[in-house]
Amino acid sequence: NSPQTDKINQARVASLRTFYADNRCLSGDIRADAMRLGSKTNTQEVAAMKRSAISISRNPSRRAKRPYIGILSEQEQRAMNTVQHDEATQPAFAALVGLDWSDEKHDICLLAEGASKPETSVIAGTPEAIQDWIQLLQKRFGNRPVAICLEQSRGPLIYALMNYAFITLYAINPVQSAKYRETFAPSGAKDDPVDAGLLLDLLRRHRAQLTPWKPDDVQTRTIRGLSEERRHAVDMRTKCIQKLTARLKMYFPQALDWFADDLASPMACDFLLHWSTVAEVKKAKSATLRAFFHAHNCRSEALIAQRLDAIAKAVPLTEDPGIVTPAILTVQTLARVIRDLSSAVTKFDQQLAGVFASHPDAPIFNSFPGAGNVMAPRLSAAFGSDRQRWPDAGALQSFSGIAPVTERSGKSTWIHRRWKCPKFYLQTFFEYAQYSIPYSVWAGAFYRQEIAKGKRRNAVIRALAFKWMRIQMACWQQRVPYDESRYLQSLIQRGAPLAKLIQT
Template sequence: MRLFVGDDWAEDHRDVELMDATGARLAKARLPEGVAGMARLHAMIAEQLGPDIEDEEEAARQVLIGIETDRGPWVQALVAAGYQVFAVNPLQAADYRKRHKVSGAKSDAADAHVLADMVRTDAHQLRAVAGDSDQAEAIKVVTRAHKTLIWERTRQTQRLRHALRDYFPAALAAFDDLDAPEALDLLARAADPAAAARLTISQISAALKRAGRRGDLAAKAAPIQAALRTEHLGQPEVVTAAYAASARALIAVLATLNQQVAALHKEVEAHFGQHPAAEIICSQPGLGPILGARVLAEFGDDSQRYASAKARKNYAGTSPITRASGKKKVVAARYVHNDRLIDALLTQAGTAVRVSPGARAYYDKQRARGADYNAALRQVANRLVGILHGCLKTGALYDEATAWSHHAESLAA
């Protein structure tokens, strides 16, 4: 018999419900996290399946589990056990809940019931958790950590920028990139206007050298010194001292972030370089080791996950959605998507239009049709996802002429 399981997770426990094909509740329980909870869940499932099981693997395939996440050791254990595991978007679960209750009432046990009922009635509409390789999972871990630190560095840089604008605007004129090594070095040494104005050309040149800058360092140091000595509206001395203390703290955080971003950069390259699909992915226009690793991490490497190029595009969020009712028809961008994946794909598209003649021609065609910059770039990204899908499916490296042959013919016509 088929068994349907709803698994609603919290930080320290799981609420599960087992349901049969008629929607009747067979069992429910609150399980602890970890090995003990997983063992209890296996026991509950085995009890319902019965003792007379000839093919355990096929029996496990008859168990469908709905859960609102697609990662973590618990999910990996469910997949390893052979169950069919479906990652349910929380928005889908919330909408499904309204089919049964419009009062807005909610509980963990009720959510487990909703998830079980969803996989019972709508499993064909849900996304199965992919069976990605351990290599792909490792790449996902390091690429997400790497990107998270980059985002955090941007936030800290903006905080430093706001602070300097309030008490030391001359520093903003001196340094284009506040998170650059020489900027952090000099501002750490002289975080207040008076100390910065005393920096000599040799001190600034030394900071540039430590940052790995080349060429005539004295010539590069002169405009920095001049900018730091520019008169500007300031704050009272005691307020300036307070701002300088807070700026030094932000600078220390940024320096540490720079070090860890660089360290994880190497980890991403090392893990990605060992993956069998790395060469194919890096052959795509606009993708190098870091961006390619992000794309692989977010797509995964399960060859059965995407039934077609369209399915991959839909998951990527690059394909448009159509809302039609009567005589009204609207085509819009997908706003529910994997933020990390769409960020990587749009970055790839931005580079591709500069290095790939086919991508550039396709971009120009979208602009000629009236699409704005973002819409045209999203269309390029959508096309590149389709090309990547074809290359991964056939095991072929990217070929410019083959990838854009259809569009080249239409442009020529």
């Protein structure tokens, strides 16, 4: 066969390479001294494949009569590029480190440059122990670059390591690491020292396929942190409101009618703290209740009169102490928590507005219809500050879970949404697409068109988010704000099917 054929076969074999132990097969009880995993070379594997009666076929359901020679798929092309990759282009590290972290201790497997056997050690999980170990690395290797592979992209350990210029971090998805472990331990056996060795082996053998983790700038990380914590506070408040609603239905359902517009408002929370039962509120004078509503900026005399009349006619659902007494304490506790969380959300909004106002990408994300003061910072945090991180919109669409996942096996094909993805990213793009519908002409037209076809609402919003992400990626990469009129004009000029709906 020609050299080109060998290269193609090498690329295909490289993507399916199976590693073997030097002296014995790795069983479920993997030991640290068995982590020197050998492998056949590409040439040996291709030669074995040529001797085999089975050849690689582009169609898995058919047996190929000869090695396929033709146009490489995108995945095969990437594999071929990996095979042809020049090792000299890889950064030279003084040491490679696999680090398996936990709350109390960190297991370390270190392979120094030129060494044939890795070194294992364990350090405590305290900040002092981590700093001492980092200083020891820095002194031992003379401030030369050191690569560390660990199962974390955020958390206390990576926060401690990210501030050192001589350390290059490779953050591995825990699922990716678990699958790599299962390759050698199908029984499910797991041990921290072995996991550190596997991370080192993954970094040593597959570094060309791994991307170094680079933190965003301080301003972007601050925006991301504030946005995520704000979302957590909102979620906590929502759960508390649901619990409060359930408790009030047990003995005081009238309060739900009186404050149906916003049970999380300071007025509703303060009312329940003052008067937690029908009997208590009926004892209050009309002047007292009227003054309470005025103090909480309720100026509608008609609404106040309606509430006072409802209070006068209210009848307790139950007066059983076994139900009412514990429910009162629960309602008062939840009311305080909801009030504090609402105040915290307001403070998060103020902090976000101040930090995001000076962000260089603020004009870009503020230009998207419906982004507002909440979604614009979240979009900025999702894209980040490193414009080399996402080579195209497809990378971010897949990472966030907006792009669908295709599973094929034999004659069956299943397309579904991605389940294992960063939830905050998925929520950000999904919710923005939802908010954009009333504010963007084409987004609203697309939504109504797809709903009219009988598609499910969530599927339509994900499809809309998919479209928005391509537009947002182009604006972000080119550093230009979004122009709705310009985009609508481009749809009309291209003769896009959506343009007909916009023009009608």
